[in-house]
Amino acid sequence: MPTLVSHLLAFAGAALLLAMAPGPATAVLLRQTIRHGRARGFATVAGIEAGVFFWASMAALGLTAVLAASEIAYTVLRIVGAVTLIVLGVQAILRSRTSTTAHDDLDDEAPLAHLTGSHWGAFRAGLVTNLANPKAGVFAVSFLPQFIPSGSAVLPTGMLLAAVWVACDCSWYLTLTTAIHAARSWFRRGSLRRRLERWSGVALIGFGLRLAAQSR
Numbered sequence: 001m002p003t004l005v006s007h008l009l010a011f012a013g014a015a016l017l018l019a020m021a022p023g024p025a026t027a028v029l030l031r032q033t034i035r036h037g038r039a040r041g042f043a044t045v046a047g048i049e050a051g052v053f054f055w056a057s058m059a060a061l062g063l064t065a066v067l068a069a070s071e072i073a074y075t076v077l078r079i080v081g082a083v084t085l086i087v088l089g090v091q092a093i094l095r096s097r098t099s100t101t102a103h104d105d106l107d108d109e110a111p112l113a114h115l116t117g118s119h120w121g122a123f124r125a126g127l128v129t130n131l132a133n134p135k136a137g138v139f140a141v142s143f144l145p146q147f148i149p150s151g152s153a154v155l156p157t158g159m160l161l162a163a164v165w166v167a168c169d170c171s172w173y174l175t176l177t178t179a180i181h182a183a184r185s186w187f188r189r190g191s192l193r194r195r196l197e198r199w200s201g202v203a204l205i206g207f208g209l210r211l212a213a214q215s216r
């Protein structure tokens with residue numbers, strides 16, 4: 001048990017550092033939170049974590065090894081992911097040209113128990129951004145096995161690591177969402193909000209082009 005605990009702690013530290021590294025999910029989360037508020041940000045986090053749990057679970061089951069080994073499967077998912085990120089980026093840039101309206105604030109304090117279609121849209125944005133990134137799958141299959149102690153049952157230990165990964169990832173993104181929401185009135189000042197929208201859009205397009213250009 002002490003060996004498993006030490007592996008879990010090491011994995012938790014690595015997962016937290018991984019979550020803090022800026023990427024497409026961070027760009028999507030910042031855009032949703034700044035534009036629509038905390039509730040929509042939390043919905044985006046839920047989508048991101050659903051994607052993280054999917055990849056981590058598939059790694060525990062060994063299925064992402066298929067993605068790592070199959071050039072065709074990897075290429076198809078890579079292109080789909082690149083197109084998804086580019087579309088999200090273009091949408092952000094186009095929306096940066098619109099002025100702030102009362103509509104942006106309608107669901108800021110909406111109870112999470114009564115998710116609107118907009119919240120489900122935010123959830124889908126987080127989920128699709130994560131699932132459409134084949135690098136996440138390849139990373140999961142090479143990342144998790146390193147922290148499974150020798151002699152431990154692979155599947156239950158892998159699923160435990162998947163849960164730890166989601167917990168660490170979620171803690172960072174929820175903290176980020178809360179901090180951004182607290183400063184939202186500053187971020188949403190006219191030209192600053194439009195610049196942030198534009199920057200997030202450019203970042204997403206950049207991530208998409210980078211993903212399209214990479215083979216592995």
